[in-house]
Amino acid sequence: MKTQIIKAIFTNLLFVLGIILMVMGFTRGVSTVVKTVVFDKYPLDSHEEIRCETEVPQRVISPEGDVIPKEKSEEDKQKCFDRLEQSRKVGQVEDVTNSISFFVAGAALAFTFKRFIFSKEGKGGDK
Numbered sequence: 001m002k003t004q005i006i007k008a009i010f011t012n013l014l015f016v017l018g019i020i021l022m023v024m025g026f027t028r029g030v031s032t033v034v035k036t037v038v039f040d041k042y043p044l045d046s047h048e049e050i051r052c053e054t055e056v057p058q059r060v061i062s063p064e065g066d067v068i069p070k071e072k073s074e075e076d077k078q079k080c081f082d083r084l085e086q087s088r089k090v091g092q093v094e095d096v097t098n099s100i101s102f103f104v105a106g107a108a109l110a111f112t113f114k115r116f117i118f119s120k121e122g123k124g125g126d127k
Contacts, residue, residue, distance in 0.1 A: 015113040021106025029099035032092070042088040052080040 035043055043049070 011113045011116045014109055015117055018106045018109025018111075018113065021102050022110060023106070025099050025101070025103025025106055028095065028102060032095040032099055035095075036092065041085075042092045044084075044087060044091055048084070048087060052077065052084055
């Protein structure tokens, strides 16, 4: 009797966990699709979005020992914006991968344990 209860609890928990993972994967996937469709560029965290404008300029020490801020060249700015675009692509790929992974893992758990929960043997009485 106790093993049946433990098995039932275990299978029900894994089934519920699978459903939760599926819901999380679905909602993250919808969020990723909406971000891709609505925005011109895939959005990043706010601190990353303004990274190229707020980077601290490098400092150069003059022969006299004075610290002089060095202005960023156009080449440095372009490299920063290129890295920002690369970060956007990586972020988008990670979001898509995570969404699909959560959904597939949840579906595997839910469908695997669904057959144990809803089988004819589980409803009857092995008492």
